[in-house]
Amino acid sequence: MNAGLVESALEKGYEPHEVEKRWYEFWEKQGLFAAAEKSHGPAYAIVIPPPNVTGVLHMGHALNNTMQDILCRYRRLRGDNVLWMPGTDHAGIATQNVVEKKLAAEGTNRQALGREKFIEAVWQWRKKYGNAIISQLKRLGASCDWGRERFTMDEGLSRAVRKVFVELYEAGLIYRGRYIINWCPRCNTALSDLEVEHEETAGRLYHIRYPLIDGSGHLTVATTRPETMLGDTALAVNPEDERYLYLTAQQVELPLTGRVIPIIRDGYVEMAFGTGALKVTPAHDPNDFEICARHNLEIVRVIGDDGKMTEAAGIYTGLDRYECRQKVVAALEAKGLLEKMVDHNHSIGHCYRCKDVVEPNLSKQWFVKVKPLAEAAIAAVEDGRTRILPETWTKTYYEWMYNIRDWCISRQIWWGHQIPAWTCGACHKIVVAMEAPMVCPVCGSKDLTQETDVLDTWFSSALWPFSTMGWPDQTELLKTFYPTSVLVTGFDILFFWVARMMMMGLYFMKAVPFREVYVHALVRDEYGKKMSKSKGNVIDPLEVIDKYGTDAFRFTLAAFAAMGRDIKLSEARVEGYRHFINKLWNAARFALMHLQAPQEPLKSDNISLPDRWILSRLQRATNQAAEALDNYRFNDAAGVLYKFVWHELCDWYLEAAKPALNGKLGDSARDAARAALWQVFHDTLILLHPFIPFVTEELWHKLPGTTGSIMQADFPQGAHASPGVSENPDAEAVMALLMDIITAIRNIRGEMNIAPSLALKVMIQTDNETIRARIATHGDMIVNLARLSSLSVEPPGAKHKSAATALFEGGTIFISLAGVIDFSQEAKRLEKELDKVVKELETNSKKLANKEFMDKAPDHVKEKVQAGHEALAEKQQKLSHNLERIRALQEN
């Protein structure tokens, strides 16, 4: 031991927290996340799905950003100029809600403050709390180019928003009109169709009698919302409906109001539903609104924006909508007009922000005419300019795009991009412009007032891929990185965001915003339920990180991220992968004991079997991991590396290399082993770095002979392949033989309950000279790893009494157990094994006896079965032979 070894020896277990903090700061300080505006090599760009400023890191973010980080780090190792564009979203409604709550706690409200002061308060809030999610992303290890961080309310991005609005307006793709929209009475704003969450709810169908005006009876309609009857302006029946063909009256009296309304005929009415008669409430139902337009009906708005009944509701004015329902039902019942109530399930829309029940209501709003934009977005996917992965999402994308309806973009809140439209007080014309006009361009009046509504937050995030890069200016950044390489996102915002970015990108940049869209799954709880605060089943990623470390957490996410499949996460799984990090750590601890001085480079001569083998396995693992990452198969990549590190590097290679490393085979063997160990370890750290950046960086710096950050290393493949690393089928074959023999001996040891401390005497019989030679050459390894006192190789024939037998492909192993062997136990063991072989042989023989199989199966399959058959037959023969022998001994 030397002093250096002690000094730099690693702690016994890996302690992540200090390491994570230290290296993250190092990376940032060194500017290793920064993209070059112009690149010589390939450019690789990802824009982050901007989290809400109000957000705190949840599992969805964690998965999403871990994947992006893996890709970015991987591409950097491959030499790409990587831009990972970070930022946050101003989240209009959510943020306004948060700040309003804060104001309420302070005993005030936004109305009292006024618009300007309120917005100032929001900015204050953002300054103070808005960076929480950013620092959480950093704890996750996210290697974003933080110097370019953007916010959807930044001046630059706001300019992009205004520009887009003006151009779309001038192109006739933005219009303003009075239509039925989704109104959230709690948030006090309009919502787009997408922002309404439908939920199946148990409700009632109220059958209400509307007296015919001529006293000849009544028409019964079924409704789930009796309170809206106050706003009915017609009843509708299907023109084909024979039940209603010969009505004597063409009008009914609207109960509780005394109004008289017409009976109309419209094909929309389903004869089979309810009574086949429909009440028409144009102000509070989108379908009724359309019927109304077809029949030129009156519109009566009985529910106001506050969710309370308007003056048009007569005596019910001012009542809450649900209170009013009760009163109306009671009144109808009292008049004998409530025929019956039937239980009925139907879906009710809820605000995706506050979960309050959304009210379809008539309102004057701004809309984007999306059909033409959608067509271009469909075409771009159809012709492959953008590829959606997994492909199954393509269909969903088309489905939505084909059935798209106009997008309501105005919101009646204050926090957001105020719509750049002004109304002239003199001529009432609307002026839409980038900057506030001084005078009305139509009449010259100075009496201009700006539209108070702001835009849907998604309107600005739709521009994210190019607005963050400086558009509308034609920047270097755009030239280098637009279209971006891939968008990594959850399917829950496929429509909200991805689809709209496609539309806007194509319209304004004349090019798709991303070449690929990788749609990943959702993280669910261990029972497969969506994590939500109300269910109380959320796992906080930060708590997990605190407990197990970022690397363990990231590796878990990667290992479970099979394409197109949801991740059910529980802490136990993270704990499992923490063991992996620890395993790597300890392997490093061992390796570094032997690698204190800089190594001689690996020479191809004088290289041992275990070295050649692990270098070959390393090459395969490298290729497989790269191939998997290139195809977004994160779980495969993680799995390959896990297996390589644990079950090849640790379980076999390190054990096999110990004698050489410990100097038992001489100085030159030791030096050669060190060189190989160094190379394997060096490359392994690089392969693992995208997944577990912190521990690999820490170990990288402990490894002598490395310079700078591991982030700046080359991915060891192709032109950057490391010396000596190559596939070596011969070495793999020999190792497979030795491993096979060692495992067979261990198996006997285990099954016969022989203490590991007891060194065994082993004889191997084989008639295969190559095998004999191989065992003779590499017998030391068997002796070492199977713990033998002696090993001999011989041609078949000699009898070995008091020996247990094991088979390997090519021969028989005799394990001398004089005085230890339990014959009956050994006989049992052999019987069991023979049983297995016989069964296998049966199915195998059947195949070979099957004429059709022999006629039709391809050659390589037949050969395989044939070879398998021969091996099995030999095995069977040997096993029964051994069994006979044991039985004979048993009888003595």
Add this chain to the structure above:
RNA sequence: GGGCGGGUAGCUCAGUUGGGAGAGCAUCGGCCUUACAAGCCGAGGGUCACAGGUUCAAGCCCUGUUCCGCCUACCA
């Protein structure tokens, strides 16, 4: 109503041109072997939801049934 995904070991899940049913955890047995007990060495465990079909051959392809989950929709 339409669409999508899933049902594989006790649990969580892999299984990509149809030819060996696998991993991790859990369980059982043996080990404090000088990198690691967060470990090492072994072992057991499955009618691949069910029923048909195509094929020499089906976890994989086709049809039907059933259960679960999600997305979407203007039957009040």
